[in-house]
Amino acid sequence: MGYAFRRRVWAAALILGFFLLWEILCLALGVSDLILPRPSQIFATLFDRMDVLWPHILQTLWTTLLGFALGVVVGVVIGALIGTSRIAYDTAYPLLIGFSSIPKVAVVPVLVLWFGAGPVPAVLTALAMCFFPIVVNIATGLASTEPELEDVLKSLGASKFDLLWNVGLPRTMPFFFASLKIAATFAFVGTVLAETVASNKGIGNVMMSASSNFDVPLVFAGLFILAFLGVALYAIFSLIETRFVGWANRKTDLAST
Amino acid sequence: MQNEQAQHSADRQRHAVVLSNASVAFGQGQNRVQALQPTDLRIAEGEFLALVGPSGCGKSTILKLASGLLRPSSGDVIVGGREVAASALRIGMAFQNPTLLPWLTIEKNVMLPLKIVRPFRQDYAHKKKTEFRDRVHALLADVGLSKFAGHYPWQLSGGMLQRANLCRALIHDPSLLLLDEPFGALDQFTREELWGTMQALWMKRRPTVVLVTHDLKEAGFLGTRICVMSARPGRIIDDSSVDFPRPRTVEMTFQPEFVTLNQRLRERIIAARSASVEQVA
Numbered sequence: 001m002g003y004a005f006r007r008r009v010w011a012a013a014l015i016l017g018f019f020l021l022w023e024i025l026c027l028a029l030g031v032s033d034l035i036l037p038r039p040s041q042i043f044a045t046l047f048d049r050m051d052v053l054w055p056h057i058l059q060t061l062w063t064t065l066l067g068f069a070l071g072v073v074v075g076v077v078i079g080a081l082i083g084t085s086r087i088a089y090d091t092a093y094p095l096l097i098g099f100s101s102i103p104k105v106a107v108v109p110v111l112v113l114w115f116g117a118g119p120v121p122a123v124l125t126a127l128a129m130c131f132f133p134i135v136v137n138i139a140t141g142l143a144s145t146e147p148e149l150e151d152v153l154k155s156l157g158a159s160k161f162d163l164l165w166n167v168g169l170p171r172t173m174p175f176f177f178a179s180l181k182i183a184a185t186f187a188f189v190g191t192v193l194a195e196t197v198a199s200n201k202g203i204g205n206v207m208m209s210a211s212s213n214f215d216v217p218l219v220f221a222g223l224f225i226l227a228f229l230g231v232a233l234y235a236i237f238s239l240i241e242t243r244f245v246g247w248a249n250r251k252t253d254l255a256s257t
Numbered sequence: 258m259q260n261e262q263a264q265h266s267a268d269r270q271r272h273a274v275v276l277s278n279a280s281v282a283f284g285q286g287q288n289r290v291q292a293l294q295p296t297d298l299r300i301a302e303g304e305f306l307a308l309v310g311p312s313g314c315g316k317s318t319i320l321k322l323a324s325g326l327l328r329p330s331s332g333d334v335i336v337g338g339r340e341v342a343a344s345a346l347r348i349g350m351a352f353q354n355p356t357l358l359p360w361l362t363i364e365k366n367v368m369l370p371l372k373i374v375r376p377f378r379q380d381y382a383h384k385k386k387t388e389f390r391d392r393v394h395a396l397l398a399d400v401g402l403s404k405f406a407g408h409y410p411w412q413l414s415g416g417m418l419q420r421a422n423l424c425r426a427l428i429h430d431p432s433l434l435l436l437d438e439p440f441g442a443l444d445q446f447t448r449e450e451l452w453g454t455m456q457a458l459w460m461k462r463r464p465t466v467v468l469v470t471h472d473l474k475e476a477g478f479l480g481t482r483i484c485v486m487s488a489r490p491g492r493i494i495d496d497s498s499v500d501f502p503r504p505r506t507v508e509m510t511f512q513p514e515f516v517t518l519n520q521r522l523r524e525r526i527i528a529a530r531s532a533s534v535e536q537v538a
Contacts, residue, residue: 151324155349247409
């Protein structure tokens, strides 16, 4: 308890100190708010413009979540396929690596060409950004089942599905949740990327137009919103993770109490 | 001809596992490795067979043949009177690594086979909290784990995990129990304790057991019969029955007859080893 509390206090103090230092340095060095606005200015902009920003926040949030949800489905299916079958793994992996190493910025124009500017490219870019870590983690988790355990269950007449359901999937859950946290933040990157290139709505679009108007505090307000959304999504998945796969961390929990 | 067939079916009834001229090779062409020379082995029902030998001698290969997980490259393997592809026997297995699932309690871990093996799996949904649960608890009591049913694997010691592992191998009342060095990773005292537990379980239920081990003392303590194997290529070089009265105790393993048996088997293994070294040289 004591340690957990101290940890939280220090984490909060670090964040506060970071903003304070930023504020003080900007004031002391006389940095123009066209270059780097002070945190106080940014927060003021956030509150003043919240009514305008709000629809954009919602837009970014739902496109991200939709892209993320689709990415999870695609990732889990592909991951389960290549994780349970050696042949599928060997066959599909080169293609997947190739696909994942394409910079997604380069894909956005193609998506815009196909679907026009708007939410569709944003959703698809989010999907493309976030499904790969899920695939890798699910496949790794499934492939890490002990061969002895597989023998024990196969000799009992277990089908492939029995193995997947009773051993493979539960064992994969810690990997899956770890990948969800990464994938959620990647999905945000994807959405904002697409919004900055081709959209008339969303935080990415707000930041683009604000920067062309030299409204630098608004640009930074956009950044703050994205950081906040990212942290919030990360926190939600961390909570779900501890709820569902606490068994994977029990030892450390015990050690710290 | 008819006589031969009658003889054949009689064999099938009396024997849980029959290997006729069964061999196993892995790989192809130049990389081909002969894991098991053509071997004849008949394991009678209710027998406790200990397979002893140095590592790499094909002990585990015989075990895998009996489990149906591996098909012989040549020859036949008949388990419970049937070609192994669709084994007629209920099989339980335990390895040196207990492989209990970390997200399940000991009770749930031990119950896992009932979720998978016919005919239990049909009733699993409505019996898991009544009949099956009692069954698990009775078995855990037999091995002294009553108090740990609700614990998770990481809360148990190595010896306790191995006890739970034995329970998981036995919960569905297998008629053939295959053990691959289940006590190999334990300290000596825990190991001897578990020999006693294993013996008690066997005497109560009388499954056919094949125990793979490299511990001659363990083989003598537990087995009704010991087959000694030599390495590369693996084959059986000695086959003897062990008639010490049961229940056997650790003290018995220090008595002259036991020590004599131990020494005789040891000499066979050493002789076979030096022969194979000469062959290589």
